[in-house]
Amino acid sequence: MKEKKLGSQIVCEALINEDVNVVFGIPGGAILPLYGVLSQYEDLKHILVRHEQGAAHAADGYSRSTGKVGVAFATSGPGATNLITGLATAMMDSVPMVAITGQVGRAAIGSDAFQETDITGATLPVTKHNYLVMKADDIGEIIHEAFYIARTGRPGPVLIDIPRDVFTELGNYDPKKQLFIPGYNVPKNADDNEVEFASKLINKANKPVILAGHGVIISKAWDELRLIAEKAQIPVVTTLLGISSFPENHILSTGWPGMHGMAYASLALDQADLIINFGSRFDDRIVGDVSRFAKRSKKIHVDIDPAEINKSVQVDVSLIGNIKDVITQLLPLVEKTTHTSWINHIDKLKSDHPSLEIPKSDRILGQYVVKKLSDTTKGNAIICSGVGQHQMWAAQHYTFTNPNSWLSSGGLGTMGYEVPSAIGAQVGNPGKLVWSICGDGGFQMTLMELATIAENNLPIKYAILNNNHLGMITQWQGLFYNQDYQAETYTGNPDFVKLAEAYGIKGIRVSKKDNVENAIIEANKHNGPVLVDFVIEKVDDVYPMIPAGQSVNELIEGPNNV
Amino acid sequence: MSNNIEQRTISALVQDKPGVLARIAGLFRRRGFNIASLTVGRSEQKGLSRMTFVVEGPQEVVCKVSAQLDKLIDIVEVQDITESNIVWRELALIKVNADSVSRSKVLEIANIFRVNIVDIGVESLTMEISGGKQKINSLIELLKQFGIKEILRTGRIATLRGTLIEGEDDGIFQSEQDNDNNFIIPTESGSV
Ligand SMILES: Cc1ncc(C[n+]2csc(CCOP(=O)(O)OP(=O)(O)O)c2C)c(N)n1
Numbered sequence: 103m104k105e106k107k108l109g110s111q112i113v114c115e116a117l118i119n120e121d122v123n124v125v126f127g128i129p130g131g132a133i134l135p136l137y138g139v140l141s142q143y144e145d146l147k148h149i150l151v152r153h154e155q156g157a158a159h160a161a162d163g164y165s166r167s168t169g170k171v172g173v174a175f176a177t178s179g180p181g182a183t184n185l186i187t188g189l190a191t192a193m194m195d196s197v198p199m200v201a202i203t204g205q206v207g208r209a210a211i212g213s214d215a216f217q218e219t220d221i222t223g224a225t226l227p228v229t230k231h232n233y234l235v236m237k238a239d240d241i242g243e244i245i246h247e248a249f250y251i252a253r254t255g256r257p258g259p260v261l262i263d264i265p266r267d268v269f270t271e272l273g274n275y276d277p278k279k280q281l282f283i284p285g286y287n288v289p290k291n292a293d294d295n296e297v298e299f300a301s302k303l304i305n306k307a308n309k310p311v312i313l314a315g316h317g318v319i320i321s322k323a324w325d326e327l328r329l330i331a332e333k334a335q336i337p338v339v340t341t342l343l344g345i346s347s348f349p350e351n352h353i354l355s356t357g358w359p360g361m362h363g364m365a366y367a368s369l370a371l372d373q374a375d376l377i378i379n380f381g382s383r384f385d386d387r388i389v390g391d392v393s394r395f396a397k398r399s400k401k402i403h404v405d406i407d408p409a410e411i412n413k414s415v416q417v418d419v420s421l422i423g424n425i426k427d428v429i430t431q432l433l434p435l436v437e438k439t440t441h442t443s444w445i446n447h448i449d450k451l452k453s454d455h456p457s458l459e460i461p462k463s464d465r466i467l468g469q470y471v472v473k474k475l476s477d478t479t480k481g482n483a484i485i486c487s488g489v490g491q492h493q494m495w496a497a498q499h500y501t502f503t504n505p506n507s508w509l510s511s512g513g514l515g516t517m518g519y520e521v522p523s524a525i526g527a528q529v530g531n532p533g534k535l536v537w538s539i540c541g542d543g544g545f546q547m548t549l550m551e552l553a554t555i556a557e558n559n560l561p562i563k564y565a566i567l568n569n570n571h572l573g574m575i576t577q578w579q580g581l582f583y584n585q586d587y588q589a590e591t592y593t594g595n596p597d598f599v600k601l602a603e604a605y606g607i608k609g610i611r612v613s614k615k616d617n618v619e620n621a622i623i624e625a626n627k628h629n630g631p632v633l634v635d636f637v638i639e640k641v642d643d644v645y646p647m648i649p650a651g652q653s654v655n656e657l658i659e660g661p662n663n664v
Numbered sequence: 665m666s667n668n669i670e671q672r673t674i675s676a677l678v679q680d681k682p683g684v685l686a687r688i689a690g691l692f693r694r695r696g697f698n699i700a701s702l703t704v705g706r707s708e709q710k711g712l713s714r715m716t717f718v719v720e721g722p723q724e725v726v727c728k729v730s731a732q733l734d735k736l737i738d739i740v741e742v743q744d745i746t747e748s749n750i751v752w753r754e755l756a757l758i759k760v761n762a763d764s765v766s767r768s769k770v771l772e773i774a775n776i777f778r779v780n781i782v783d784i785g786v787e788s789l790t791m792e793i794s795g796g797k798q799k800i801n802s803l804i805e806l807l808k809q810f811g812i813k814e815i816l817r818t819g820r821i822a823t824l825r826g827t828l829i830e831g832e833d834d835g836i837f838q839s840e841q842d843n844d845n846n847f848i849i850p851t852e853s854g855s856v
Pocket residue numbers: 488489490491492493515516517518540541542543544545567569571572573574575
């Protein structure tokens with residue numbers, strides 16, 4: 103038997119064995135013993151954030167942009183509860199992540215001790231799994247199990263709660279111990295018969311559409327997706343989170359559908375005779391009214407999570423497996439075809455319903471800023487976003503050409519995601535250009551992380567689409583609440599340029615349309631973080647729009663059709 | 665979607681670890697389902713427990729919840745066995761008024777139902793009955809005339825039948841593929 107180690111040392115060694123080289127966190131009493139040994143592990147870089155929500159979103163941004171498991175540290179009580187929004191965000195979007203929280207000493211658990219929160223209880227619904235570790239001997243195995251669970255199958259966040267005195271206890275650690283998780287199966291290939299049946303449906307279809315979801319990105323199946331789409335000449339509609347799973351400058355790229363998606367994408371789904379869903383959960387922002395969604399089509403649903411099958415939309419064939427493996431199974435069975443008339447029809451939908459025309463205006467529109475960003479960076483940046491109008495404009499007007507280059511909180515819709523997720527993306531992709539498209543509202547939810555960015559000289563570029571409004575709220579109150587505007591205007595926004603400068607970050611304000619492009623170029627050239635405050639039109643709705651719970655029949659193409 | 669609330673019986677093999685019940689209960693609570701009964705005990709396999717729970721909700725939704733349950737890492741296996749060929753049992757202790765006047769009548773009923781008398785006092789006696797819901801409910805109905813002081817029910821345990829032939833092991837009341845909600849006895853519901 104090897105010599106025993108401190109629980110805290112086992113944590114670090116197990117993390118290193120999981121190929122972790124960076125963690126995001128903030129210390130506190132219960133987790134101090136872990137910080138006490140960090141200096142022994144040079145391979146483990148700790149990035150000190152300013153708020154635990156930032157640690158979680160940074161770990162999330164790191165995970166999404168690298169495919170590795172991001173790690174966050176927080177102390178017990180308030181430190182741990184501050185992680186919750188980040189965990190929920192990761193849970194909804196199937197992002198692998200491991201959070202390690204300190205807990206009060208074992209003897210004090212349950213006694214309402216100082217900074218005690220039942221964090222395993224509190225995070226039950228927002229984690230894929232969680233653990234309370236009661237002895238140092240268990241730490242190693244639990245960490246390895248946690249990473250395995252976080253990254254395999256349908257990925258998700260896992261939280262490990264470790265009492266203070268378990269960190270300081272001596273324990274055994276066997277890095278080679280085999281994991282045994284009887285209740286946990288990871289599907290790989292789909293059933294051959296089902297695959298064959300699905301391929302027949304594909305070969306028979308006249309108007310097929312692929313719906314590519316986040317699953318394609320998670321399983322890194324972008325090459326396979328392209329192969330199958332090209333072989334059978336099938337138009338590809340992505341979901342909001344499937345954006346960047348298929349190059350948007352590809353001739354088969356047909357946008358994304360749903361509430362604020364392109365009209366032609368929603369129409370393509372509606373008119374299709376077959377929808378092949380690769381790794382999308384038929385989210386309600388796509389489906390709207392289930393009873394009227396894509397009625398003309400048969401549906402094939404490929405997903406690694408069996409619980410997603412028929413959860414909202416009833417399908418004809420389900421293939422349970424890893425998207426990459428299942429497309430590989432399908433490829434040889436799918437016949438080469440052209441679907442000429444269908445593709446022509448899709449092209450006509452695109453020209454009849456352009457969806458992305460930017461209204462003429464002398465003032466700066468959010469759409470215009472994003473378009474310029476897209477042109478100037480040639481679609482090559484990693485783009486993060488917050489939640490609201492700017493998010494929709496970012497998704498609509500940036501032409502994503504690189505796989506996995508779009509990071510956004512799709513499922514939970516977490517405002518504030520824009521600042522720290524970019525930290526994770528930049529840390530995970532040094533040397534790459536990371537732009538975060540922010541709302542003035544969301545930015546203010548997590549702006550304290552500017553300090554983290556300055557401290558680590560992360561060359562992130564922030565574009566605030568500053569409308570001095572909770573713009574999406576303004577839009578909804580305008581459309582659905584009789585223009586009774588309540589609590590949607592900010593009259594006390596800070597001077598964002600001065601704010602950036604206060605952190606030692608370069609700030610640029612753009613109030614004239616003519617200066618938009620130059621500011622972007624200037625920011626790109628600056629080799630450090632930049633904040634660009636784009637003063638955009640105050641009230642400007644996002645279109646197209648399908649109101650919540652409706653169908654493509656109620657699609658509003660632009661302001662004149664309201 | 666049908667909104668018919670039904671009782672569904674779900675059987676799960678779970679890791680014998682703290683917190684498993686909270687995870688399961690959480691998935692039902694989230695949808696506002698009531699857990700009508702729940703039993704847990706160690707199974708024949710080391711480290712694993714078997715749970716049987718009866719939940720009230722529309723079949724389709726219960727189905728979806730079962731699929732979510734299956735995803736819980738600590739659940740090894742889960743099955744909605746409501747429509748399957750199952751044997752299920754429940755145990756109840758019923759304390760009923762039985763003074764010198766009524767005692768013989770009470771005992772007569774107990775005899776017909778083949779129940780055990782587990783405690784006798786001057787004013788009351790306690791019987792133990794096992795069986796399906798109908799059998800237990802019928803007994804309760806009959807005993808009401810004497811005045812029931814207390815009812816304790818364990819909740820359902822269930823297993824798939826080994827053969828396709830239904831046994832007559834329910835005593836005088838035939839095996840119950842119990843979907844009847846004729847008797848909803850308020851005391852039955854121990855919400856978790
Ligand atoms: C944490 C959080 N709180 C509230 C909301 C509800 N919400 C959705 S969009 C929005 C407005 C966002 O404003 P801003 O960040 O300025 O973006 P804009 O819509 O103006 O582009 C709000 C409040 C949310 N999504 N997340």
